[in-house]
Amino acid sequence: MNPEQNFQFTSYIEESNNRLWGQHFIVPAPVVQAISALGEDKRVVCTINGQVEYQCALISKGEGMYIIYVNKARMKQLKLKIGDQVQASLVKDDSEYGLPVPEEFLEVMEQDPEAKAFWEKLTPGKKRTMLYIIAHPKSSDLKIVRALAIAEHLKAFDGKINFRALNDTLRG
Structure with missing residues (x-):
């Protein structure tokens, strides 16, 4: 993997106002811009705290802000709560479907x-x-x-x- 394509940053877990999704963290604008420059699709492979890796998408919240959702199972696995700091690493997802194929x-x-x-x-x-x-x-x-x-x-x-x-x- 090309190191220029591995985007690392610090963010914080926030409560989502979308009852369906629960929690998320904000992706800094420079990271979103760099990933967007790699192609139109905003699918990424996200690693949180160097422990949990999953395929997901950058979700637009409007006004140029993007987030990544963290589901309840991942929150529990990482022992995270609202307000916790996370170290995130994003790599452009070039897989065919954006999910593992069983x-x-x-x-x-x-x-x-x-x-x-x-x-x-x-x-x-x-x-x-x-x-x-x-x-x-x-x-x-x-x-x-x-x-x-x-x-x-x-x-x-x-x-x-x-x-x-x-x-x-x-x-x-």
Whole structure:
């Protein structure tokens, strides 16, 4: 990795006014500008306190301010609370989808060309959402079940995602 592309800075954990996301930290404007200069996509790999690494996006809060969300599990893992200082390191995420791709999903797509063709037409954001749904469980068996359900859903809905119907299928 090129050292010029590893952006390190100090920030502080803040409470988000978005009840869905919880906590975040501000990314300094010079870091945002440097990452933006590397390409339009604002997906990064973030490392907090040299301990936890995850793929995420720089989220615009308006007026040129960008943040990165830190979920409850990461807060707990790092023993962080509101107001704590964090050492952050960001690297441009050049991965295909901006999330790890579960083996189970790759296998299902390899065996189902029709579902794969629909998959390729989804927007990057929808692909990330589907990958997150598949990868979230720890059990490989459950990942396979979810990958198969998404493949069948894509075929049943002509490549469109009906989130309500998909949620019903996944719960069912």
